[in-house]
Amino acid sequence: MNYEHLFNTLGSRSIRMALVGPKGGFGRSLLVQCRALPSIEIAALCDIDVDGTLATLASLGFDTGAVTVCNNADDVEAARRAGRIALIGDYRLLDAVELDIVVEATGQPETSVRIAENALQRGVHVAMATKETDSVVGPYLNRLAIENKVVYTTPDGDQPSNLIGLVTWARVLGFEVVAAGKSSEYDFIYDPAAHTVDYLEQRHAVSLDGCWTLGDDIATTLAARSQALSMLPQSATPDYCELNVVANSTGLLPATDALNYPLARINELADIFVPREDGGILDRTGVVDVFNCLRRPDDVSFGGGVFVVVRCKDEETWQLLKHKGHLVGKNGRYACIYLPYHLMGLETPMSLFSAVLLGQPTGSTAQLPHAQMVALADRDFKAGETLAMGGHHHTIEGATPLLVDSAKAGRAAPFYLAANKRLLADVAKGDLVPLAALDLDGSALYGAWQRNPTL
Known part of the structure; x- marks a missing residue:
């Protein structure tokens, strides 16, 4: 272009x-x-x-x-x-x-x-x-x-606009998009000589030697990495929000309500974000998901980038591309195409x-509510409390985000509609915060949400 x-x-x-x-x-x-x-x-x-x-x-x-x-x-x-x-x-x-x-x-x-x-x-x-x-x-x-x-x-x-651009670029070219996603905000940087992992300004003594290589049993390796780094956060509220925007703009659905968040090296994405029957982690295709970028100090960062995993249609073509350094999975059936940055x-x-x-958006002209970010109560909330939103990532204290298909959302409130609203009723731990429990009087956001088109 x-x-x-x-x-x-x-x-x-x-x-x-x-x-x-x-x-x-x-x-x-x-x-x-x-x-x-x-x-x-x-x-x-x-x-x-x-x-x-x-x-x-x-x-x-x-x-x-x-x-x-x-x-x-x-x-x-x-x-x-x-x-x-x-x-x-x-x-x-x-x-x-x-x-x-x-x-x-x-x-x-x-x-x-x-x-x-x-x-x-x-x-x-x-x-x-x-x-x-x-x-x-x-x-x-x-x-x-x-x-x-x-x-x-x-x-x-x-990231939402960049990922929408990459998905639509792939579709215009005739690719089947198996998965589309992004890296979470911060890298996990492993020093194999020192056996340490740096995350932001924290350094932790930990060995990933036993699970650094993905191997054939991908699920077991990813579980071992997650367990080894369990002292560090492995999900972030903004990811759910951003992928909600992408889902609504592209029709791709959440891979799972909690999103998968594998700790993955860039060269592994075409082996991980593929169907389970091909050795990956996906229960369905045509999804959005997110990973935590795992790398060595001398590896390049994904830098908050975005990716699509596409199905390979011709083995000879993709083997040629693999020899040129492109990310093709071990079985040759899937490839990952990515942009390793977003520049705000x-x-x-x-x-x-x-x-x-x-007169054209870089987003979508056909947005529909395919998915909904919702709030899962991590504790019992009492009527009269406020679901306070704060912090750099605009989180709701005491609530965990999920990204669900709209059909599953029922009468649950959108996460950021619930934020900073007073509760009119108790919400039990483990329940999704419902619309009916919120004081929405005077909420311009609620008025606009009621005018969303339906699927």
Whole structure:
């Protein structure tokens, strides 16, 4: 694909963008890249922490005269007439800005759904980086965009959009996608000489010598690795959310409710994510799943990348590719194709160009609720408690995420709809948190969820 040809109208007009949530890693990286692109005009920035946003802009080298803090619509209009970025703390002031696209990156579902609805209803494209919102109401917002003749999309640079792109690339080429997935956030780095595993800034003495090689009994080897590293977390809440978005956008279903999370080396993926009858771990094909990247210090990282495992149709062709270094399973029936990175906002301009210049999302135009992320109670909850969400990964304290087929969800609440809601009824340990137990009065997210299309 020649992207210069694809976006040959770049330079003929300026894309007016508003970024909501500019202080985080995603927002900062997008600002970095937009400064290198004269075709993108940063028209507005929105964050309740105005001073923090100003500090972020200063650290990036923005001139103080390039930004005006705005408290009302008149301020916004004056700032834009002067050619300045309108910096606002109230998202409702975005309505006073002439925009082509809003990039939503607050990480706050109740707020982001309002921002997205407002933009779409006034004919402004939306790139939704708040995957928590997308997992709950992406199908509705996608349909709302179509009704208003604009684009709602996942942004490239986030794993969901990158994986949707890889899946659809494979399908267009005629591949059968057996499994699609991603690596979890952090690598497990094994030093075979020191017999240690590094995970984030932790180092643990452990030997994986007996299970470092996958061997013929894959299930036993994976179980041994998991047991040896049981002192470390082997699942992460955002993975369920991201794969929920991918499932809804592609129709691929969860491999298992808890997802599999094998500790796997990159060169093993085409042997692991295949059907059990062929030696792998899958009970069905056409699924989404996730793995923990296991590597040595001198191995390359998967870097939060994405992959598809496809069925090999011609042995001679795939043996040729195997000799060229591509990942083909030991039995020759499956191959893994992967992108070992996601570059956050540095890649996102591709989605902005696609939406504004081509009128096409880098996500899906046919989102349906194929899967639902739900919350399993790890303890007894009492009526009156709040399902508090917090931490870097927006987890719910006392609840474990699962990703289930929509047909299995029943009346369970979507995970991020339940977050920060007060309970009207007890929820027993081991139960899925039900909608009926939540105080949903005034929830914009619930109102939007009720308008999701059905399968």
